[in-house]
Amino acid sequence: xxxxxxxxxxxxxxxxxxxxxxxxxxxxxxxxxxxxxxxxxxxxxxxxxxxxxxxxxxxxxxxxxxxxxxxxxxxxxxxxxxxxxxxxxxxxxxxxxxxxxxxxxxxxxxxxxxxxxxxxxxxxxxxxxxxxxxxxxxxxxxxxxxxxxxxxxxxxxxxxxxxxxxxxxxxxxxxxxxxxxxxxxxxxxxxxxxxxxxxxxxxxxxxxxxxxxxxxxxxxxxxxxxxxxxxxxxxxxxxxxxxxxx
Numbered sequence: 001x002x003x004x005x006x007x008x009x010x011x012x013x014x015x016x017x018x019x020x021x022x023x024x025x026x027x028x029x030x031x032x033x034x035x036x037x038x039x040x041x042x043x044x045x046x047x048x049x050x051x052x053x054x055x056x057x058x059x060x061x062x063x064x065x066x067x068x069x070x071x072x073x074x075x076x077x078x079x080x081x082x083x084x085x086x087x088x089x090x091x092x093x094x095x096x097x098x099x100x101x102x103x104x105x106x107x108x109x110x111x112x113x114x115x116x117x118x119x120x121x122x123x124x125x126x127x128x129x130x131x132x133x134x135x136x137x138x139x140x141x142x143x144x145x146x147x148x149x150x151x152x153x154x155x156x157x158x159x160x161x162x163x164x165x166x167x168x169x170x171x172x173x174x175x176x177x178x179x180x181x182x183x184x185x186x187x188x189x190x191x192x193x194x195x196x197x198x199x200x201x202x203x204x205x206x207x208x209x210x211x212x213x214x215x216x217x218x219x220x221x222x223x224x225x226x227x228x229x230x231x232x233x234x235x236x237x238x239x240x241x242x243x244x245x246x
Contacts, residue, residue, distance in 0.1 A: 005070035005104055007090045009083040009111020013041050014197030017112045025109050029077035033066040038081050041198070063092045070104055082113040087134060087162065114196055115160045118223040121203045122191035123237030125225045130158035135165070135172045142172075149176055153183040158231065158240055161224040165215065173218060177211055180226060184208050189238050191225040192218065205238060 006025040011017040026032060026045055033052040052069070054062045066078040066089075080088030090108050097104060119126045131152040137145060152159050159180065164173045186209025194202040194217065206214055208226065218224070231240040 002105055003070035003073045004075050005066055005093070005106040006075070006077045006109055007084045007088075007093055007106065008077050008079045008109040009085075009088065010038060010041065010079050010081060011112040012082060012114045012117035012197045013195070014117075015043075017117060017197050019109070019111060022109050022111055025107070026077045026079070029075045031069050031074050032077045032079060033062055033069070034079035035062070035081075038079050041081075042079070059089065059092055060096075063089055063096055067093065067096060067102070067104060070106070071102070080111070083111045084108060085110070086113050086132070114162070114223050115225070117196035118160075118191065118193035118225060121193055121196060121201075122205065122225060123239055125189070125191055125227055125231060125238040125240050126158050126160070127240045127242045128158060128228065128230075130160060132160040132162060134162040135169070135176055136163035137169070137172070142175075146175070146179055149179045150182070153180045156183075156228045158228045159226040161226070163220055164222055164224055165218045166220050173215060173224075174212070177208065181208060184226070184229070186210075188229075189227040189231050189233050191238050192222060193225075194219070194222045196223060205233065205236070 006029060008022050008025050010022055031050045031052060032046045036053045036055060039046060039051060039053050052065055066076050070076045078089050082088065084090040085108065115132055133145065133148050133152065135145060161176065186207060188208040190206050190208055190211050192204045192206060192214050227238060227240055231238060
């Protein structure tokens with residue numbers, strides 16, 4: 001039997017934001033592999049399936065297991081939150097296949113990224129050019145992250161921050177803000193979205209100068225969107241103009 005591996009983006013977490021294509025891929029699979037938290041978000045969709053769960057830091061194990069199961073002739077869904085090609089499992093699977101010289105029938109199923117869900121709750125903060133930067137230095141040296149922050153801030157890009165703060169990285173967000181404030185006014189609007197589309201979702205808008213008051217509630221499920229020099233607020237919404245003549 002020829003197996004098939006679906007690398008599926010399940011969206012930011014809410015069932016309404018999972019695409020029909022993603023749902024179909026999971027429904028047609030015999031085995032679903034993923035991080036425990038993401039599998040929990042799928043609820044009854046995986047109730048009758050064989051489930052392979054791994055914890056945080058088990059990404060290589062997760063992808064290797066999915067490849068092995070698909071190679072054995074099973075239809076396998078490997079799930080990522082958001083989109084699997086944005087800090088997800090698609091790249092790691094392809095790296096492993098390349099390293100091992102393997103070929104496999106696979107399909108990458110896109111999903112709604114967390115920053116898109118966060119932006120929709122804030123208004124239109126990423127209407128113009130933007131950069132997405134993860135503050136996690138588990139796989140990327142902090143020195144490189146800081147250079148990327150400096151480059152994005154100095155060129156007036158709207159900046160989206162993923163993985164801004166965790167129990168082991170309590171000062172990374174503060175250090176990132178220090179870099180950005182070299183180039184941005186303290187009045188720059190900043191959107192703070194925790195758990196976008198999930199139970200307990202929290203949305204707030206502050207400023208770059210006032211962001212420090214929000215540090216304690218920021219965690220790994222929080223997405224921050226820092227406006228550029230043209231971003232403004234109206235009626236409780238963040239707006240970054242595209243440049244249309246009005």
